[in-house]
Amino acid sequence: MYALEINGLGKVYEKGNRALNDVSLRVPQGSFFALLGPNGAGKSTMINILADIVRPSEGRVTLLGHDLFSERNWCKRRMGVVPQEIAFDPFFTPHEVLRFTAGLFGCRPDEAWLDELLERLELTRHAGKKARQLSGGMRRRLLVAQALVHRPELVILDEPTAGVDVELRRRLWDFMRELNAGGTTILLTTHYLDEAEELCDHVAIIDRGQLLTAQPMRTLMREIASSWLWLNYGRPVTLTDEDQVALAGFEPRGSEEGVCLKLGQSQDGQSTFHQAYQAAVARFGPPMDAGVRREDLEDVFLRLTGHGSQAQGSGVKS
Ligand SMILES: Nc1ncnc2c1ncn2[C@@H]1O[C@H](COP(=O)(O)OP(=O)(O)OP(=O)(O)O)[C@@H](O)[C@H]1O
Incomplete structure (x- = not known):
């Protein structure tokens, strides 16, 4: 009912x-x-x-x-x-x-x-x-x-x-x-x-x-929210065309501090964390720091609507 x-x-x-x-x-x-x-x-x-x-x-x-x-x-x-x-x-x-x-x-x-x-x-x-x-x-x-x-x-x-x-x-x-x-x-x-x-x-x-x-919230977060590997190089990274090609499977984004790569699952159901990490190291060398961040509801909301939940504040997260 x-x-x-x-x-x-x-x-x-x-x-x-x-x-x-x-x-x-x-x-x-x-x-x-x-x-x-x-x-x-x-x-x-x-x-x-x-x-x-x-x-x-x-x-x-x-x-x-x-x-x-x-x-x-x-x-x-x-x-x-x-x-x-x-x-x-x-x-x-x-x-x-x-x-x-x-x-x-x-x-x-x-x-x-x-x-x-x-x-x-x-x-x-x-x-x-x-x-x-x-x-x-x-x-x-x-x-x-x-x-x-x-x-x-x-x-x-x-x-x-x-x-x-x-x-x-x-x-x-x-x-x-x-x-x-x-x-x-x-x-x-x-x-x-x-x-x-x-x-x-x-x-x-x-x-x-x-x-x-x-x-259901769980379904939305499971099916739409993704995980990102961020690699901190302590400097802004602007991706070249070659970087884009080499990291194409990971939807790479350069940032003020380094690079973010989208994680997924390989054919055997394992996370692509290792492939992503190794691909980044091959391009930019070992990072100073790295971590994985799962998108939250606000990230999903921003992605689906293209803007924040309110006019002021709630801006795009880094
Ligand atoms: N009484 C009204 N007469 C004409 N247009 C209206 C009226 N009330 C709301 N609208 C318009 O209808 C649209 C939806 O407004 P509504 O208030 O339902 O949105 P909302 O999602 O509740 O927004 P908020 O988060 O700002 O409260 C807006 O374009 C708004 O300008």
Whole structure:
């Protein structure tokens, strides 16, 4: 069973701006699913469609087998969405926000659960303050608590950790991991690709409204991530045509400090580490230092999209 099945989803905003183009995606029930993409890729549009904030131009979505658009109420009760935009009454206290939200879902507030949410999201100390007196990070955590009030089976988080410090982020993820271990499906967008790689067991990457890949994280990292042998010569190396020919099988790259060679597997399934190392030594002599680096999710993301996960920062790694 899939928590979400998205088929041919498309969105054209006014003035013909196409934000999503024929996206089809399956989110397995119980998965911790990362929806990744650079700025403007269409992530929030997709989440806002799921949250009933944006109307799709085309496509079909089912939640646990139920049609999202024709069975909205059934679906809303099973889904908790943490939006990017903060939107609650500034004069309510966190506790009042949660009680009010429970009412919106038509459930009697479960006081023990509300207290637990405030505790886990480190808002207990601030439970008496008005929402407008909370810091940006606290309001963001209150949004997470709000999405969990009715114990949804699917939790959707749009950039939940933006503006949340490292320590709190870690504790928030521990809580999400616990919910996930208890069977809750979690779909999240984030620009923190290291966190996505560590937390998520499935990943989809979209860019300019198109789905580039969607698979289990392990499969993506096994099939797309490669290993590189770097050789440090303590000087910049510019590859000549002869170097390119001699090292052709290793996709050689010169760098400020030496050379990088892509590793693969020989016919007998062994790593090509020795061949690559020897080929480099034959061209440039023994290096001062050498090592192997496996690409991480950010490298794969950069390769697939051609740019970083956010406009600023997250630049090309060396
Ligand atoms: N209300 C809107 N009206 C018109 N165009 C919009 C609207 N909302 C988003 N867009 C456009 O749709 C495209 C996708 O935007 P979206 O916010 O979904 O991307 P995103 O992947 O969430 O980006 P980010 O990581 O920056 O939040 C962008 O070109 C954006 O300018």
